[in-house]
Amino acid sequence: MDIVSVNKFRDNLKKLVEQVVSKHEPLKVTRRGGNDFVVVSADDWEREQETLFILQNSDLMRQIADSLHTHEKGTGYRPSVEEMDEITGL
Incomplete structure (x- = not known):
């Protein structure tokens, strides 16, 4: 800074x-x-506020931790090709 x-x-x-x-x-x-x-x-301020909100929300943090755990084990949800196309806008 x-x-x-x-x-x-x-x-x-x-x-x-x-x-x-x-x-x-x-x-x-x-x-x-x-x-x-x-x-x-202003954009950076809003981004920081969103990050703080997520970090202070124990339910969201738990969801993120659970998602990371299932991802590491390879047992998480895998979207279909159609879902991926919709997500990525292709």
């Missing part, structure tokens, strides 16, 4: 925001007399 001072952030706002959005990398902005803050794109 890149780090810039609040003064540099203010002076280069447009360029730095475009960098955050295009590279999908957060930017830490430091302030001398206050708390630092982080700039992140």
Whole structure:
């Protein structure tokens, strides 16, 4: 994560925001007399929120763990060719 001072952030706002959005990398902005803050794109923020939701949902995490277990054993559900075509849009 890149780090810039609040003064540099203010002076280069447009360029730095475009960098955050295009590279999908957060930017830490430091302030001398206050708390630092982080700039992140809306898409990245939403993705992080979805990840946190899943990680905090014990039922979903259990389903993921069960699916991984059956996948490793080769006993999981195997979609048909038609189902795969529908899933992949082919």
